[in-house]
Amino acid sequence: MTLPPEFALIARHFRPLAGDGALDLSDDAALLDPPAGHQLVLAADAMVAGVHFLADDPPETIAQDVAWKLVAVNLSDLAAMGATPLGYLMTCAFPRGTAEDWIAAFARGLAEDQREYKLTVLGGDTVSTTGPATFSLTILGTVSPGTALRRTGARPGDEVWVSGTIGDGALGLLALTSRMPQDDHLARRYRLPEPRLALGAVLAGIARAAMDVSDGLVQDLGHLARAAGCGATVNADAIPLSDPAQRALHGDPALRARVLTGGDDYELLLAADPADAARVRAAAESAGVPVTRIGRFTIGEGVTVLDGAGAPIPLPHGGWSHF
Amino acid sequence: MTLPPEFALIARHFRPLAGDGALDLSDDAALLDPPAGHQLVLAADAMVAGVHFLADDPPETIAQDVAWKLVAVNLSDLAAMGATPLGYLMTCAFPRGTAEDWIAAFARGLAEDQREYKLTVLGGDTVSTTGPATFSLTILGTVSPGTALRRTGARPGDEVWVSGTIGDGALGLLALTSRMPQDDHLARRYRLPEPRLALGAVLAGIARAAMDVSDGLVQDLGHLARAAGCGATVNADAIPLSDPAQRALHGDPALRARVLTGGDDYELLLAADPADAARVRAAAESAGVPVTRIGRFTIGEGVTVLDGAGAPIPLPHGGWSHF
Numbered sequence: 001m002t003l004p005p006e007f008a009l010i011a012r013h014f015r016p017l018a019g020d021g022a023l024d025l026s027d028d029a030a031l032l033d034p035p036a037g038h039q040l041v042l043a044a045d046a047m048v049a050g051v052h053f054l055a056d057d058p059p060e061t062i063a064q065d066v067a068w069k070l071v072a073v074n075l076s077d078l079a080a081m082g083a084t085p086l087g088y089l090m091t092c093a094f095p096r097g098t099a100e101d102w103i104a105a106f107a108r109g110l111a112e113d114q115r116e117y118k119l120t121v122l123g124g125d126t127v128s129t130t131g132p133a134t135f136s137l138t139i140l141g142t143v144s145p146g147t148a149l150r151r152t153g154a155r156p157g158d159e160v161w162v163s164g165t166i167g168d169g170a171l172g173l174l175a176l177t178s179r180m181p182q183d184d185h186l187a188r189r190y191r192l193p194e195p196r197l198a199l200g201a202v203l204a205g206i207a208r209a210a211m212d213v214s215d216g217l218v219q220d221l222g223h224l225a226r227a228a229g230c231g232a233t234v235n236a237d238a239i240p241l242s243d244p245a246q247r248a249l250h251g252d253p254a255l256r257a258r259v260l261t262g263g264d265d266y267e268l269l270l271a272a273d274p275a276d277a278a279r280v281r282a283a284a285e286s287a288g289v290p291v292t293r294i295g296r297f298t299i300g301e302g303v304t305v306l307d308g309a310g311a312p313i314p315l316p317h318g319g320w321s322h323f
Numbered sequence: 324m325t326l327p328p329e330f331a332l333i334a335r336h337f338r339p340l341a342g343d344g345a346l347d348l349s350d351d352a353a354l355l356d357p358p359a360g361h362q363l364v365l366a367a368d369a370m371v372a373g374v375h376f377l378a379d380d381p382p383e384t385i386a387q388d389v390a391w392k393l394v395a396v397n398l399s400d401l402a403a404m405g406a407t408p409l410g411y412l413m414t415c416a417f418p419r420g421t422a423e424d425w426i427a428a429f430a431r432g433l434a435e436d437q438r439e440y441k442l443t444v445l446g447g448d449t450v451s452t453t454g455p456a457t458f459s460l461t462i463l464g465t466v467s468p469g470t471a472l473r474r475t476g477a478r479p480g481d482e483v484w485v486s487g488t489i490g491d492g493a494l495g496l497l498a499l500t501s502r503m504p505q506d507d508h509l510a511r512r513y514r515l516p517e518p519r520l521a522l523g524a525v526l527a528g529i530a531r532a533a534m535d536v537s538d539g540l541v542q543d544l545g546h547l548a549r550a551a552g553c554g555a556t557v558n559a560d561a562i563p564l565s566d567p568a569q570r571a572l573h574g575d576p577a578l579r580a581r582v583l584t585g586g587d588d589y590e591l592l593l594a595a596d597p598a599d600a601a602r603v604r605a606a607a608e609s610a611g612v613p614v615t616r617i618g619r620f621t622i623g624e625g626v627t628v629l630d631g632a633g634a635p636i637p638l639p640h641g642g643w644s645h646f
């Protein structure tokens with residue numbers, strides 16, 4: 001089945017997702033009353049088939065998962081700012097000949113995100129492409145004035161914290177591409193990241209700096225350190241790993257570099273005053289998200305990862321870039 | 324030259340375009356104080372090389388023009404709502420191996436738009452693609468509460484107005500692709516549309532309905548009529564044409580269908596009470612944009628275009644869709 005005309009397609013699959021202000025997706029633009037007494041938080045991320053997701057999986061699964069991940073990675077940016085989601089605009093470039101079933105599954109993935117994170121689509125555009133499916137999403141959220149978490153603000157001596165577990169997404173990609181034994185947990189962590197919105201929301205006034213880990217722990221910690229004009233040291237053994245990730249590393253210790261620099265974690269990375277450790281733990285507990293102290297910010301520059309014996313681990317390039 | 328890593332690229336070309344709230348494009352998201360006492364207007368449009376713009380033109384020209392058009396078509400959506408531009412987020416998927424010169428020229432085009440229309444970039448994402456260059460832009464604007472122009476609202480008996488001239492963009496595309504003699508004016512109208520922001524801004528309380536003409540006059544008038552549950556009749560001879568378009572039609576009368584349904588006009592299409600004709604003219608004069616009455620909304624449905632003898636002109640499919 002080839003694509004029906006753009007307007008019928010939007011009506012059938014995307015209009016049911018529209019919220020207040022979206023004007024049924026039938027006007028030139030959406031109209032929104034900004035929530036009184038709040039600042040707006042805005043981010044945009046793009047995903048390309050074959051670059052950011054695997055295009056050759058069973059269509060129904062992949063379409064739904066891709067939609068979920070597209071929204072989730074944008075929500076992760078909101079989480080890193082401590083923001084509450086409001087809504088999103090999305091543009092889709094579908095290859096000519098995309099089956100309508102694919103689009104229907106994609107819309108189901110969006111609907112799941114919307115239910116889970118209480119947001120609606122405000123507008124967008126649907127076009128055709130001669131290349132791979134390409135999606136772009138702009139997310140809107142809100143924060144109370146002055147409470148947004150920022151990347152700048154870490155100080156030498158601050159502790160480095162991370163939420164959840166690190167490396168699952170990168171290992172999941174290896175498992176999905178048969179470069180490692182199959183593993184449902186790791187594959188799921190790659191495909192369906194869970195943005196740490198609840199955690200971000202309770203960290204205002206506690207964390208000195210925050211960002212989400214999307215390009216690899218080492219690379220993103222490097223951003224946080226650089227933004228603060230300092231360096232950071234991480235203890236490799238302190239980095240929280242899931243059971244499947246631990247088993248994978250036990251089987252192949254060379255995977256450690258992948259865990260450290262692989263990306264697709266969508267966990268939060270924090271800087272906090274050591275005196276605030278108990279507050280960080282209490283906030284994380286209230287949000288139901290585990291957090292772990294993995295190192296310290298230092299005077300200097302760059303990120304050093306130390307092994308169990310205190311020796312620096314040599315690392316490739318420093319992280320995964322989508323370029 | 325291949326692309327330098329994402330971060331260096333953003334720093335070099337896009338950071339100089341960032342405005343207040345963009346946090347130097349170095350945080351996870353932008354932070355914006357919504358202008359007090361205003362509603363937000365939001366729209367998103369995507370453009371794909373080879374589908375929405377010609378990819379094989381001289382790189383320096385095309386990159387700059389593409390950037391201009393990407394912003395302009397989004398601004399045209401704001402114009403159709405009577406909104407004032409505030410800023411934008413943009414995602415770029417560049418083919419691997421894109422020359423940095425191309426990206427530099429692209430950034431120059433964005434800078435021109437920003438100067439001309441007083442807006443800044445708030446955020447975005449840059450990724451690589453195995454397909455054609457693909458861009459997505461989300462525009463933010465503001466309107467005074469309750470004054471946004473809407474698509475719904477036309478009534479049978481209302482007059483149909485259009486700004487500027489129609490068909491130039493569609494004929495410009497023919498000229499640029501050697502399917503018609505070269506013409507600088509028409510080519511420029513295709514490449515560098517001018518969003519009718521000044522006109523949109525003065526039509527609040529005067530026009531009953533408005534939208535921008537992007538998919539073809541007949542198709543877009545059909546949307547306006549359908550949104551109001553009515554039909555529309557247009558007098559072909561009343562449709563405003565530029566001198567180059569008149570000459571082209573004189574040479575090849577078959578081009579008339581292209582003018583009526585070709586798209587890429589980015590003019591405003593309005594519904595107004597006949598009693599308000601003088602107010603429409605005065606508003607347009609104050610905005611410095613010519614407007615022309617081309618027909619009427621009718622009881623019924625569909626769009627009929629009448630020739631000079633009052634006979635309906637047979638039309639293909641009804642307009643250009645990017646699908």
